Amino acid sequence: MTQYVYSFSEGNRDQKDLLGGKGANLAEMTNMGLPVPPGFTITTEACKAYLAEGAVPAEMDAQVTDHLTRVEQALGRTLGDPDDPLLVSVRSGAKFSMPGMMETVLNIGLNDQSVNGLAKISEDERFAWDSYRRLIQMYGKTVMEVPGDLFEDALADAKERKGVTLDTDLTADDLKALVEQFKQIVKDTTGADFPQDPRNQLDAATEAVFRSWNGERAIIYRRQERIPEDLGTAVNVCTMVFGNLGDDSGTGVAFTRDPATGHPGVYGDYLQNAQGEDVVAGIRNTMPLSALQELNPAAHARLLEIMHQLEEHYLDLCDIEFTVERGKLWMLQTRVGKRTAQAAFRIATQLVDEGLISEDEALNRVTGDQLVHLMFPSFDDDAPKNRIAKGMNASPGAAVGQIVFSSEAAVEWAKKGKKVILVRRETNPDDLNGMIASVGILTSRGGKTSHAAVVARGMGKTCVCGAEQLDVDTKRNQMTCPDGTVLVEGDVVSIDGTSGDVYAGDVPVAPSLVVQYFEGTLDPSSDELVAAVDRIMKTADKQARLKVRANADNGPDAARARRFGAQGVGLCRTEHMFLGDRRELVERLILAPGSEQRRAVLEELRPLQRGDFIEIFEAMDGLPVTIRLLDPPLHEFLPDLVELSVKVAVDEHDHKETEEDESLLAAVRRLHEQNPMLGLRGVRLGLVTKGLFAMQARAVLEAAAERIKAGGDPRPEIMIPLVGAVQELESIKVEIDEVATKVAEESGVDVHHLIGTMIELPRAALTAGQIAEVAEFFSFGTNDLTQTTWGFSRDDVEAEFFSEYLDRGIFRVSPFESLDIDGVGRLVKVAVREGRAARRDIHLGVCGEHGGDPASVHFFHEVGLDYVSCSPFRVPVARLEAGRAANEAAHSDTR
Numbered sequence: 085m086t087q088y089v090y091s092f093s094e095g096n097r098d099q100k101d102l103l104g105g106k107g108a109n110l111a112e113m114t115n116m117g118l119p120v121p122p123g124f125t126i127t128t129e130a131c132k133a134y135l136a137e138g139a140v141p142a143e144m145d146a147q148v149t150d151h152l153t154r155v156e157q158a159l160g161r162t163l164g165d166p167d168d169p170l171l172v173s174v175r176s177g178a179k180f181s182m183p184g185m186m187e188t189v190l191n192i193g194l195n196d197q198s199v200n201g202l203a204k205i206s207e208d209e210r211f212a213w214d215s216y217r218r219l220i221q222m223y224g225k226t227v228m229e230v231p232g233d234l235f236e237d238a239l240a241d242a243k244e245r246k247g248v249t250l251d252t253d254l255t256a257d258d259l260k261a262l263v264e265q266f267k268q269i270v271k272d273t274t275g276a277d278f279p280q281d282p283r284n285q286l287d288a289a290t291e292a293v294f295r296s297w298n299g300e301r302a303i304i305y306r307r308q309e310r311i312p313e314d315l316g317t318a319v320n321v322c323t324m325v326f327g328n329l330g331d332d333s334g335t336g337v338a339f340t341r342d343p344a345t346g347h348p349g350v351y352g353d354y355l356q357n358a359q360g361e362d363v364v365a366g367i368r369n370t371m372p373l374s375a376l377q378e379l380n381p382a383a384h385a386r387l388l389e390i391m392h393q394l395e396e397h398y399l400d401l402c403d404i405e406f407t408v409e410r411g412k413l414w415m416l417q418t419r420v421g422k423r424t425a426q427a428a429f430r431i432a433t434q435l436v437d438e439g440l441i442s443e444d445e446a447l448n449r450v451t452g453d454q455l456v457h458l459m460f461p462s463f464d465d466d467a468p469k470n471r472i473a474k475g476m477n478a479s480p481g482a483a484v485g486q487i488v489f490s491s492e493a494a495v496e497w498a499k500k501g502k503k504v505i506l507v508r509r510e511t512n513p514d515d516l517n518g519m520i521a522s523v524g525i526l527t528s529r530g531g532k533t534s535h536a537a538v539v540a541r542g543m544g545k546t547c548v549c550g551a552e553q554l555d556v557d558t559k560r561n562q563m564t565c566p567d568g569t570v571l572v573e574g575d576v577v578s579i580d581g582t583s584g585d586v587y588a589g590d591v592p593v594a595p596s597l598v599v600q601y602f603e604g605t606l607d608p609s610s611d612e613l614v615a616a617v618d619r620i621m622k623t624a625d626k627q628a629r630l631k632v633r634a635n636a637d638n639g640p641d642a643a644r645a646r647r648f649g650a651q652g653v654g655l656c657r658t659e660h661m662f663l664g665d666r667r668e669l670v671e672r673l674i675l676a677p678g679s680e681q682r683r684a685v686l687e688e689l690r691p692l693q694r695g696d697f698i699e700i701f702e703a704m705d706g707l708p709v710t711i712r713l714l715d716p717p718l719h720e721f722l723p724d725l726v727e728l729s730v731k732v733a734v735d736e737h738d739h740k741e742t743e744e745d746e747s748l749l750a751a752v753r754r755l756h757e758q759n760p761m762l763g764l765r766g767v768r769l770g771l772v773t774k775g776l777f778a779m780q781a782r783a784v785l786e787a788a789a790e791r792i793k794a795g796g797d798p799r800p801e802i803m804i805p806l807v808g809a810v811q812e813l814e815s816i817k818v819e820i821d822e823v824a825t826k827v828a829e830e831s832g833v834d835v836h837h838l839i840g841t842m843i844e845l846p847r848a849a850l851t852a853g854q855i856a857e858v859a860e861f862f863s864f865g866t867n868d869l870t871q872t873t874w875g876f877s878r879d880d881v882e883a884e885f886f887s888e889y890l891d892r893g894i895f896r897v898s899p900f901e902s903l904d905i906d907g908v909g910r911l912v913k914v915a916v917r918e919g920r921a922a923r924r925d926i927h928l929g930v931c932g933e934h935g936g937d938p939a940s941v942h943f944f945h946e947v948g949l950d951y952v953s954c955s956p957f958r959v960p961v962a963r964l965e966a967g968r969a970a971n972e973a974a975h976s977d978t979r
Contacts, residue, residue: 624967654953766806
């Protein structure tokens with residue numbers, strides 16, 4: 085029989101796949117002897133079985149009964165007993181923390197009878213009825229799918245009638261009336277009464293958690309964070325402890341270090357006389373964790389002791405949820421806490437200095453995506469600013485955008501290309517879409533542990549929370565500043581998630597300190613964060629096996645890439661050298677009536693190309709430079725067919741001279757293709773347009789010879805694009821060999837060079853063994869290889885139907901953003917294996933933008949490529965991930 089239910093004492097933190105993150109960590113804390121309320125976890129396997137069959141597994145019911153009985157016997161109470169009720173909470177708990185899953189349901193076991201028993205044993209009637217109204221509200225919304233606004237509006241009306249602003253100001257009689265109103269809302273909305281049977285409450289809540297795995301919000305978050313769809317979620321059933329029993333009780337969230345900055349110390353929020361999600365929901369402003377020391381010195385001291393114990397046990401920043409019930413501390417959850425990018429780098433190096441982890445482990449604690457966030461600009465300190473408010477610096481960064489007051493507006497405006505700041509009093513899981521669409525989030529309530537802060541940090545979004553000076557009115561779509569100024573939807577604000585400052589208008593931004601460090605203009609010792617980045621980058625470079633090159637088409641780009649740590653140029657696209665003033669020469673080349681005229685134009689182009697290559701060789705002296713010969717179809721260098729046709733027609737009508745334009749139009753029509761991506765381009769263009777590739781190869785080799793004479797060390801690699809058959813490559817290679825002989829004779833310098841090809845067609849990958857007999861290197865053009873493998877035209881499909889594919893789960897992420905391992909990746913594996921079998925010393929690299937994608941870099945390391953190449957800005961990211969890939973592989977080999 086499959087075991088679907090585990091007591092907290094049966095599991096451990098390594099069982100997250102089975103018990104989910106919450107369940108595994110509750111088990112770990114229980115085994116550490118920490119004060120965890122008794123409970124049990126229903127496994128992810130039960131969830132997967134439920135989703136597959138539409139019903140819970142047959143044997144699960146008896147197992148839940150068995151574990152519930154154990155808890156009841158241990159505590160001497162039974163679930164929902166009318167005189168002395170045991171109450172439990174039901175919480176979702178996937179392997180990865182996932183905002184968007186079903187929210188917690190507290191106080192399961194309360195009904196019209198047991199609420200009186202709870203009032204009696206607690207000696208607090210108000211507390212009992214407050215707990216009951218919370219159950220109906222949570223259960224009604226999350227299990228019975230009653231719109232949450234109906235409960236919120238009823239609660240707000242009750243406070244308004246009473247003339248109070250806080251929930252805690254409502255009396256027991258007020259709450260009794262509210263319970264009846266809540267039950268009627270359930271009846272009116274669903275046609276069913278609120279369930280009175282405690283076990284039915286428990287079972288229905290469990291199934292609701294299972295269903296929430298495939299809820300819209302959960303799917304959106306998984307897609308955003310690239311979490312697999314098939315993991316399922318666990319369900320945690322935990323004995324209730326109460327933070328709403330009066331001022332000697334409360335609930336809180338704490339971090340063992342600042343999750344926003346990484347600075348050491350204890351950070352968190354505490355809320356007196358509160359329960360469950362109150363502390364993060366923003367319904368009342370919290371107090372800092374230090375206030376607990378005055379309210380309850382013993383609980384505060386025990387909490388600090390446990391926080392230190394947990395950090396040393398997990399060897400990382402820990403995020404902790406706790407409740408104080410009449411002075412006694414209870415631990416409800418811990419996990420390795422989410423953190424901002426700057427906190428990740430700081431904490432990783434701090435833990436090394438504290439002797440808790442090694443340099444190698446520090447490298448595993450950061451990611452390329454986090455490094456990207458550190459390279460974004462920040463606000464210019466010297467720019468004039470109009471500060472309108474200050475809140476909590478919840479998630480760093482500088483964000484400028486137009487304010488919107490609903491998630492729907494954020495999504496709609498973002499689709500139109502607008503940058504928006506989502507402004508709310510507080511956010512909740514329903515705001516997930518809007519948070520994803522926004523460049524920043526601003527709330528007037530909540531702190532560093534609020535929903536907005538936690539989700540924003542996980543996404544790397546700039547966030548300022550708890551800007552209390554702002555009066556946010558989401559019904560009128562406006563917010564009022566302290567000086568009375570009213571900002572409406574569409575007005576521009578700038579928010580600084582590092583300082584918590586909020587500014588009216590557009591504040592200029594300044595370059596990132598981390599970018600200045602990579603540029604070589606900032607001493608890493610001058611800034612704590614930059615010093616941490618420097619240490620980890622040095623560890624990454626030491627570990628890395630993959631080299632990192634850059635895609636650079638000119639001298640300045642190549643020089644910048646080298647400053648950023650590039651070890652060569654993996655792709656120089658020569659078509660970019662044919663634009664601007666040189667476009668006229670291309671037109672003359674296309675219109676040339678004969679071979680002599682064509683040769684003349686090519687001779688004019690050659691010195692221009694040679695000059696370009698000299699610049700790049702100089703910037704990359706001593707490092708390899710891969711130069712791709714002309715790839716796009718020639719018609720891309722000509723005027724648009726429709727525009728030129730209209731011009732000729734208009735000029736004819738106006739009796740103007742049209743002979744030159746008519747010749748050009750004829751050439752455009754001659755070269756026009758229905759699908760130019762698969763037409764006359766790449767090697768085909770070189771074979772058909774006599775002398776074109778020979779001219780380019782001569783320019784490359786002459787530039788290299790000139791650099792050698794000047795004392796340089798150029799290392800050219802000539803790449804033939806779009807080869808599908810070895811015979812194509814052989815034909816071009818003969819031409820280049822002849823050119824190389826002539827250049828050597830004329831210059832007196834024998835330029836060492838390599839000739840290779842770009843693998844960007846499935847046939848090239850599948851016949852790589854044949855091609856490797858001629859090619860000295862392969863460079864995988866993964867952008868076109870993805871297009872040709874999928875049969876996609878990237879520019880067309882991304883605009884037309886990619887969003888539908890993502891919504892339906894056909895893609896978890898665009899295959900142009902992160903490599904399609906199963907399809908395109910398999911072709912790469914075949915080409916690597918057959919290429920190396922045919923030529924052991926062949927050089928293998930990738931030059932598509934996948935070369936800068938963290939997940940793809942790990943795959944390229946695994947299959948044995950020699951280097952990746954990406955845009956200059958992403959070179960540091962690729963360097964970091966190359967080191968992490970080697971580090972992870974080395975440690976997995978030793979396990």
